[in-house]
Amino acid sequence: MDNEREPVRVVIVDDDQLVRMALRLVLDGEPDLTVVGEAADGDAAITVVDEQRPDVVLMDVRMPGRDGLSATRELLTRPAPPGVLMLTTFDSDDLVLGALRAGALGFVLKDTPPSRIAEAVRTVADGNPALSPAATARVIAAATGPHSAEARSPARDAARKRLSTLTERELDTARAIADGLGNPEIAQRLHISIATVKAHTGNIFAKLAVDNRVQIALLVRDAEQ
Template sequence: MISILVVDDEWMVRAMLRTILGSAADLTVVGEAADGAEAVAQAQKLRPDVVLIDIRMPGRDGLSATLDLVRLPMAPKVIILTTFDLDEYVRTGLRNGAVGFLLKDASADEMIAAVRAAAAGDAMLSPRVTRRLLETFADAPEQPPGTDRQAAARDRLSPLSDKELEVLRTLADGMANADIARHLHLSEATVKTHVSRILAKLKLTNRVQAAILAHHAGLTPGLLGDDLD
């Protein structure tokens, strides 16, 4: 059973999310909070697997709360709730350790799938959303090859093995672990191990940060192909 803490200053939004998520047999909403401070306190007490947290709230906002949530013992996976897919604060939330973001007008199936994926440590962003994040929130993503930032990003990727670079390419294209496993003819458990090692070697918190770094390095599919190996 996946336990969830829902955080939003509007009780109607919390009620909606509780109803939607509670309709899935493997999900249970164990608590609610109306601001970031209450979210951290509730997470310490309830130890949920996943926290869905709004960005803009009176009192402590979701961005600063995310920093504390991901540092808790047995830290939950944090999903940012937002009204707009181009919210200017989403990138900050991801950098603060959130695993991704979910639009409040997403379908019930999308919300349930996102929570399941986050709890499993998998990608919760579709390829379309991942690419949009990279294009919108990565700093100057259309840099020409050979720039200082690209060189620095490639240097950061140097500890990765050839297989880890291959996995990173597919991750950066928004693939979930199951899709990566099929694409690379690996077991899903092996893919999860590779992803964990990639994040550890690069000292990153989540897959989206890894995707952005790969994008900066020109590693994303369709850009530089296999010339990074």
């Protein structure tokens, strides 16, 4: 990162004080990150975020009172909202999936090594998705494997209708994004320039009315159910 760049401002939201303390120690120990506030539930998180205007919110999924999903949905309606990085355990796939659909930029497991949590915060601060590899498969499974075909049908039909607005090349790009490829890898797969990939991606964002690449990936997964 640029040494002259201001530190990334972070708010930590978790109902467990020990978790908040541990995360603060990790993040404040990084020269380019600084914790500017903490909250123990969703309502307090919204208040702290409005006061501190952080770049990134580390948001626990399950909390007493207002949970992380509800708080995330509200925060992401704000003008110039912070990037939201969800903190989760393996038993909260459905809530994490809902948060990603709402616009959260990613999620990390609570037992992720501290250095990777710090790197995920940096990634989200730059506007890019940060998905824990170990949990990504679980969330994709939750997105593509509801309990019945009847339950899948409405989401599949809606996703296919939205994707039908894309050109063939834009759809190829969207599928590559869903496979987790970055722009250089997409350019190589489709035999096009990186500039063209960026142009296709911009068109996809506009046509699908999405905020990030995670939402593109989830739409593609829904359409392919």
